[in-house]
Amino acid sequence: MTTPGGIGPERLGELVDGAAPRDDEERALLALMEETRALEPGASQGLRRRVLDGPPPRPASRRFDPRRRLSGVGDGRRRLLLGAPVVAGIIALAIAIPALNDSGSPHAPLASADSPTAVEDGAAPETPSAPAAGAAESAPAPAEPDSARAAAGIAPSAQAPVPSSERARQVTATTRVQVDDVSALSEASASAMRTVRSLDGFTASSDYSVPNGAEGTNRLVFRVPVDRAEDALAAFGRLGVVTGQSASIVDLTAQLRRQTGQVEALTVTVAELRAKAAAAPGDPVLAAELARAEASLARAEETRAATLTRTELATLRLTLTTEGPPPPATGEGRFGGPVSRAGGRLADATAWLLGALVLVGPFLLLAAVAGWGALRLRGRSEHRVMGSA
């Protein structure tokens, strides 16, 4: 493309960028450009003072105004185009997040009744469990050497933790026994209850469930005198095939000794105060002190009694079921377990993210289209305002 005078766009660009003119026509064009440059001399003194010397605006002190923030976005129509999907997305997220959290809850009951780690009162720590028959040999030993057999007793000849008579211990054991059918399940349940009663224990709870007539489970919790827990576990082992067992022993001797010491000290204190109160009847300070000491003694005795109760009765959880053993954990080991758990959590997080993406994706797409449309509108508006070059 050339002008009537013959200077093409490329040559024109070179001239604008400072190339020397070759002929009169180019010199005339350069003169015209020079004249154009001189047309506007620049800022006047007044403007210079106003911009450079005047008080500068203080952006830091400006108060936040959402309308000003939105002013760059465009007119109301474009704001609506951009804002509507964003608002819709936020609402969808607000609805979706609780729903997704709820959908993850079925995992929670896994740690319920027959879980090897479940404890009746969360105070006592559990020893490692032996959830599957094959893991019997490798099950970690409980805290006390003389009760090591307890955690390893998977076979019908399962041995209970053997509490020493000199030590105060809280004993908890969980046994899972497989029976042949629903009829055997009922008989085994009745037999277990009879056995416990004969050992001076009692049935704390029973959760019997036969959902389809062919399969069923009964989750029982027994309280049995500690020194007879071994007999009870042995009897449970004869009800069917033991498919899992775990035991926990927590030594409460020190705790009990401390509580006993407190009770004794408080007893002495109360006796002394009573003697003083008898010598000085009507002394309100002494009476108040005596009342406080007696209350403390009562509390200490209650605490000690509760601890004694925990050491006297073992908690035995028995799960009788027609179903097979739970699938053994594969790849477990020093790293296998954590890696497996981390993988599970990663899978959960991925599922959550995918769900959120599916839910929010359309809105994001809508927002992207709206943004693109706003940019196009802005471009057209600019073209309309500036005219064609």
Add this chain to the structure above:
Amino acid sequence: MSAPAVRPRFADVAEENLDRVNRYLCHLVGDRDLADDLTSATFERALRDWPRYDPARGRPSVWLVEVARRVALDHFRKEGRRRAREERYAAGVPESVPGPAGPGGFSPDLRAALGRLSRAERELVALRVVLGMDAAETARVAGMSASAVGTGLHRALTKLRQEVGRP
């Protein structure tokens, strides 16, 4: 990896580029008083947006001209809406009023001829000829390709030569 660009002080940038921005706006709007107002608004907005300026993306002078362009466009849009509301400005009103003659002995014919160019053409003349920006910077500011800048400038200068009677 190149060293990070050094961020100059805004006061220095403003002092150095005040004339350039004002000349650009004068050419774009064709009205000295209006250009002065828009120049003032440009530096106010530039000071507010200065933390967002990235030295790695271009010279401060180019960034300032971009800010000035946005200010001018906002003004044009606002004016357009106002004119649309007030129907007395609907059509036939010249889009710019020539300002008073400044020093330098320029040609009134040339000013009138510039006024007859479209805003986009005046902008290209201002950026390439008056401010001396290269084609890439002009393309960035005007939001078009470098080749479109060359073609548009060629068309604008051809029109200008014809308007002032210097073929």
